[in-house]
Amino acid sequence: MTVLSEMATALRAGQKATFAGHADSAAYAAELDAQDPVRHLRHEFVIPTRQMINRTSLGPLPAASEAQDAAPPEHALYFCGNSLGLQPTSAAEYVRAQLATWASIGVKGHFRALDPATTPLPAWQDMAAQCAKQMAPLVGAASADEVVAMNTLTVNLHLMMASFYRPTATRHKIIAEWKPFPSDSYALESQIQWHGLDVATSLIELQPDENLYISTESVLAVIDEHAAETALLLLPGIQYYTGQLFDMQRITAHARSKGIVVGWDLAHAVGNVELQLHDWDVDFAVWCTYKYLNAGPGSIAGAFVHERHGRVEAKTAAKTAAANGTAPETEEEPDVDVRHAGFAYRPRLSGWYGGDLRVRFSMAKTFQPTPGAQGFQLSNPSAIDLASLSGALAVYDKTDMHTLRNKSLALTAYAETLLDGILRDARSKGGAAAPPFRIITPADPAERGAQLSILLRDGDLLAAVAAAMNDADIIMDQRKPNVIRFAPVPLYNTFSDVHKVVSVLRRALLA
Numbered sequence: 001m002t003v004l005s006e007m008a009t010a011l012r013a014g015q016k017a018t019f020a021g022h023a024d025s026a027a028y029a030a031e032l033d034a035q036d037p038v039r040h041l042r043h044e045f046v047i048p049t050r051q052m053i054n055r056t057s058l059g060p061l062p063a064a065s066e067a068q069d070a071a072p073p074e075h076a077l078y079f080c081g082n083s084l085g086l087q088p089t090s091a092a093e094y095v096r097a098q099l100a101t102w103a104s105i106g107v108k109g110h111f112r113a114l115d116p117a118t119t120p121l122p123a124w125q126d127m128a129a130q131c132a133k134q135m136a137p138l139v140g141a142a143s144a145d146e147v148v149a150m151n152t153l154t155v156n157l158h159l160m161m162a163s164f165y166r167p168t169a170t171r172h173k174i175i176a177e178w179k180p181f182p183s184d185s186y187a188l189e190s191q192i193q194w195h196g197l198d199v200a201t202s203l204i205e206l207q208p209d210e211n212l213y214i215s216t217e218s219v220l221a222v223i224d225e226h227a228a229e230t231a232l233l234l235l236p237g238i239q240y241y242t243g244q245l246f247d248m249q250r251i252t253a254h255a256r257s258k259g260i261v262v263g264w265d266l267a268h269a270v271g272n273v274e275l276q277l278h279d280w281d282v283d284f285a286v287w288c289t290y291k292y293l294n295a296g297p298g299s300i301a302g303a304f305v306h307e308r309h310g311r312v313e314a315k316t317a318a319k320t321a322a323a324n325g326t327a328p329e330t331e332e333e334p335d336v337d338v339r340h341a342g343f344a345y346r347p348r349l350s351g352w353y354g355g356d357l358r359v360r361f362s363m364a365k366t367f368q369p370t371p372g373a374q375g376f377q378l379s380n381p382s383a384i385d386l387a388s389l390s391g392a393l394a395v396y397d398k399t400d401m402h403t404l405r406n407k408s409l410a411l412t413a414y415a416e417t418l419l420d421g422i423l424r425d426a427r428s429k430g431g432a433a434a435p436p437f438r439i440i441t442p443a444d445p446a447e448r449g450a451q452l453s454i455l456l457r458d459g460d461l462l463a464a465v466a467a468a469m470n471d472a473d474i475i476m477d478q479r480k481p482n483v484i485r486f487a488p489v490p491l492y493n494t495f496s497d498v499h500k501v502v503s504v505l506r507r508a509l510l511a
Contacts, residue, residue, distance in 0.1 A: 085294030094391030140276035145372030237269030351378025
């Protein structure tokens with residue numbers, strides 16, 4: 001067993017990572033890189049060089065191999081995968097194949113599957129289903145039928161709430177958290193207002209403690225307090241600002257035991273941590289694909305709908321099942337809607353592309369949805385978007401989330417250890433002076449993904465750190481007035497990368 005595998009085992013058990021005495025040396029970081037079981041996946045990405053990252057005009061792009069094979073000092077240090085992942089080389093390959101299909105056979109590309117020796121793509125009509133199949137294991141779906149690639153994250157959030165947030169006079173509240181990503185806040189508030197309700201009384205926000213932490217116990221307590229009046233619980237799998245990973249399994253089980261519909265925004269969790277949405281009994285989830293899934297800026301998003309909500313039955317069959325007492329048990333009403341002639345299914349905002357492919361082109365007025373999550377689609381999805389997503393997901397086809405999570409746990413713990421070293425040196429030099437920063441991401445490895453949020457001391461430290469990172473060509477997210485988000489992504493970041501970044505931070509923070 002390697003040092004890395006032993007470390008991952010300990011971290012999964014909730015133990016503190018143990019690093020060698022020379023952990024703060026470049027040589028030690030290189031030793032860890034040599035043990036990395038997924039180090040080859042870095043070569044699946046175009047790693048920008050320092051010259052590339054400073055361009056002010058596009059100019060000719062170097063071949064991917066130039067960026068990959070350049071000497072390490074020539075690379076920019078990219079730690080912003082929690083905002084936008086790097087470009088996989090396969091994404092460009094898949095997009096080129098889509099463009100070539102369009103140029104070659106035009107509209108026939110919707111239905112004609114070309115020789116797989118010449119293209120990695122199926123017919124356009126089947127590309128969304130292919131992406132669903134690729135994403136299903138990343139979210140823990142029982143099958144690809146529970147997953148759909150469509151729209152963008154906030155559009156999907158609205159579509160899911162249109163189906164799952166069905167307030168009544170007694171149950172109308174939504175439980176969220178204090179600092180969701182702004183688009184989630186806008187969506188939640190507008191949905192409440194759309195139903196003629198008052199945000200002040202229908203939106204319950206979970207508040208953090210003085211360390212910006214929201215304990216599972218406090219979440220369960222708020223659920224208990226408002227259970228009788230709550231229609232929906234909607235939380236982020238990982239809180240974008242602090243990087244806290246919620247106990248989705250426990251929270252979901254508790255909320256559903258109170259008859260509350262449970263949805264998760266997984267923008268910062270998909271491709272980052274292990275998920276088991278089906279087994280956890282989640283009602284629905286939504287996510288973007290341009291962060292850890294690396295599908296490109298604004299790329300097509302994904303959604304999960306539990307299989308119990310995706311059933312489509314002939315109306316006569318549904319009535320017969322109800323009469324015989326064999327209809328599936330449901331915890332909310334209505335789970336299926338028989339107002340639509342001929343078919344019973346969960347209410348939703350419907351569109352042509354959600355129609356069952358077997359009858360879609362019959363152009364019938366009666367909507368017959370595709371069973372499962374893909375029945376929530378509206379319009380013909382962009383083939384270019386789907387090609388880019390499928391190409392990016394092809395990288396995940398070469399590994400698994402358990403292996404990636406193992407590296408992520410060790411990589412993040414290594415970053416934490418080096419940052420703790422800065423704090424020790426600051427104390428020894430500064431005496432009683434306030435430390436230059438504190439990490440507001442939970443120290444428990446089970447409560448975080450590939451992110452450490454660093455809250456800088458009040459003052460002008462952010463400007464100093466930003467200048468130092470800019471000079472060193474480090475790309476890292478900044479949240480004004482005083483937070484930087486350090487995101488070591490296991491697919492393409494290395495222990496040596498982490499060491500270099502923390503070295504720059506050390507000089508800036510101890511200057």
